[in-house]
Amino acid sequence: MTENLGVVAHAAGDLRVQALPEPEPTADEAVIAIAYGGVCGSDLHYWLHGAAGTSILRAPLLLGHEVIGTVERAAADGSGPAVGTPVAVHPGTPHGVDGVPYPAKSPNLAPAGTYLGSAAHFPHCEGAFARRVALPTRMLRILPANIDPRDAALIEPAAVAWHGVARAGDVAGKRVAVIGAGPIGLLAVAVALHHGAATVVATDIAAEARERALALGAAAVLDARESEEIAALHADVVIESSGTVPGLHAAVDAAGRGGIVVMLGLQRAGDIDFPAAQAITRELDLRGALRFNDEIDEVIAALADGSLNVRGVVTHVLPAADALEAFEIARDSAASGKVLLDFRT
Template identity: 65%
Template sequence: MSENLALVAHAKEDVRVEGLPEPAPAPDEAVVAIAYGGICGSDLHYWLHGAAGQSILREPMVLGHEIVGTVLAAAADGSGPAAGTRVAVHPATEGDDGTAPYPSDRPNLSPAGTYLGSAARMPHTHGAFASRVALPSRMLRSIPEGLELRLAALAEPAAVAWHGVGQAGEITGRRVLVIGAGPIGALAIAVAKHHGASEIIATDLHAHPRALAERLGATAMEATDAAGIASVHADVVIESSGTVPGLAAAISGARRGGTVVMLGLQRAGDIGVPMASAITRELTLVGSFRFNDEIDEVLAALADGSLDAGPVISHELPIGDGLRALELARDASVSSKVLLTFPAAEQDEGAQP
């Protein structure tokens, strides 16, 4: 068996590829051989800043929550999929702190919830950028027959986009503007197209994501074209850049009475945006945070081909080149979704349509 290599964040600008002990699963955990792992913006933040928002790295932590693989050993308590099952991973765990109420049908809003690869709590919740990991069986979703693991690796970020687009309500026949065509924005384009949007316009600062947006079926526009964005008059705007100028552009690009979904996570603290415009044009501003069970719908849509998301994958690098993969993923001018590959990627069976 190969060494259990992992991508571990130790501190700001200190991420290492290192060997881990073999996983020791709890009774309700399965051992999974990871095949692919997608690098997320939060992984980059832990590497570059030692923190992702208010989640500060205080001890070494395995990165990664966008993962797929194959069950090596099923959970001892009999829960979850059997050995040999190809699985995607829902990385969230609901948590009630006993104080802050939240809707029972929206566990993504639970105040004490955890997420794989998150430093929000101590001890940190380790991620799964490792050759072999132990994961709660309740997190595992069987991958439909015929769907290759490589494409299934998009299930988690696509579920984020699916949830965000869903926050706008009915999309069929509506004009949609996507602010920021990075990986999540690109997936939002794919989801909006799947949901029947009549027209999709996307903005970005860089030529590479604009070209990807067009490949996915959107009309691309430079993010600096303020007059052009204001003239879109979109029924729905998906703000996926997570920047203050991006949110201002989203408000300006919405039609009167339109909806702006704040999918990109803004920096902590107060920010300045044109709220008077949002008020006088009666815009609906709605937040979007992670997802609930949309990953199941995403896997089905990826499997039947109705969700065309494959072009979002731009690079694949082995775990041994993890640091180079991070470098690529941080450069939005040349990359979209960067995947780490693990030994199990070479053994993917049953992916033929």
Template identity: 60%
Template sequence: MSTLSPRTTTAVVAHGAGDVRVEEVALRAPEPHEAVVTVAYGGICGSDLHYWKHGAVGESVLRAPMVLGHEVVGTVLRAASDGSGPAAGTRVAVHPARHEPTDVRFPEDRPNLSPGVRYLGSAARFPHTEGAFAREVVLPAAMLRTLPGHVDLRVAALAEPAAVAWHAVSRAGDVRGKRVLVVGSGPIGALAVAVAHRAGAAEIVAVDLHDTPRRIATEVGAARTLHAGDTEAVAAVDADVVIESSGNHRGLASALRGATRGGTVVMVGLLPQGDQPVQIAHAISRELHLTGSFRFNDEIDDVIAALGEGSLAVTPVVTHCFPAADALEAFAVAADASVSGKVLLAF
């Protein structure tokens, strides 16, 4: 078996609800515009946990086994033969979106809203888009982003989720000198704290049910934290900008109450499908600006530049790292928000 083009590779594969396996899968030959990347680390995302627990993420239901993972970093093993993209030996992060043509309207400057997007490790379409939780992966060279040489790959593994947080904070506009409330201090919430801190927020207050995420939020820039159950204290924050990253209706209700009159609430936490019991009259009477935030566009480039500068403090967000062979244990830890932040798999 050639070391440059192995026929199989070890991967983390979802077969259905409660059925994730570490197994050998075929590694296809790259097309001219594709590179082969040796994966160093992969961060476990909430979507990976949903495929593990439920065999679905919302309406994206597994119809066949699928390699999980979209938050990955590694090294180019074989560069694209057409000369595009980074050279062999280059350390890279991965932008997991691939854009395909669509007849559906969307703003041209916001390609993240295109229904033609394919995302690594997604069952939104069939055949599914295979993910990158594997020892080696074949990826379009256009997905690869060169990393500064001094940035640790464990830290760089946060580039993708940090780009989600960067996009969310940017949806609120300029946060310099403003009071920011972050509801839900899991990995995306903690990274939103870090991004808002870097952007010059005057005060950042982080909210969560658990001690561990509140501690992490403090370490990356929150001036103080609140227990999510203390609804009166959350409402008293009177924030100019609120980042709602809990992904449940109680968190959204707290976000609406914690915003000042005329304030902005950015909803990045993905709530379940269907109707949600939210006091929307509160938003109307206070003239709140409610805005959604979905994935990101090119913000991953801003994140990588900030990591290179050392101006984005994200290291405390990573709390655990497991060998890929122990993926099931890693998933269980990642699913327990009381003990973990971002959990990495090491390939």
């Protein structure tokens, strides 16, 4: 058996590929041999800053929540799929807090919810960037055989985009603008097109990112600095996926009167500058979007039947042993879309 290599953030600027103990599953956990893991923005933040928003590293953290793999050892209690079954992973677990209500239909809003590879709570919730990990069977989703594994590695971020687009309601026949053409923005383009948007226009600073959006089917792309052109979009729906203050301003600018702005990109913690007067006088509907719920199952079905096109979103695949190089590539949005780690090598 090969060494169980994992990708662990120890502190800001301290990312290590190191040997991990073999997983010891509980009765309702299966051991998963991870095939691919996608590098997410939160992974980059833990590496670069030792924190992702208000989630601060207080101990070494095994990163990774965008993973697919194969069941290597089935759960002892008989739950979950059999050995050899390819699976995707839903990385969230809802947990409530007494006195803090949340909608039952929205477990993603549970106030003490955990997520694989997150330092939001302590002890941290360990991730799945390792050759072998033990995961609860409730997290596992069986992968149809006809989904390309590299496409399957996009299931988790595509579910985030699916949830974000769904927060806008029915986008069929509507003009949609996507602010930011990083991996989540690209997937938002793909999902909006899947849902029947009349046109999708994407913006980004990087020309390479704009080209990727065009290849996915965006009707047009704009340089994010072209403020007049963005303001002339008069979009029915705007998906803000950059998670930046300028991106949020651009989203308000891009929205037509009475339009909907979905804040999909996570803004930094604390107060930020926001064009409230413009949002009020246009009667814009501002909606947050956090992770996802059961949309992962819809994404899997859409990939299986070929109706969701994600080709070109993955731009790089590197061996897990080269994780530091992969993270360096992933931090450069001009150089890369989604970067995958291959844990099979």
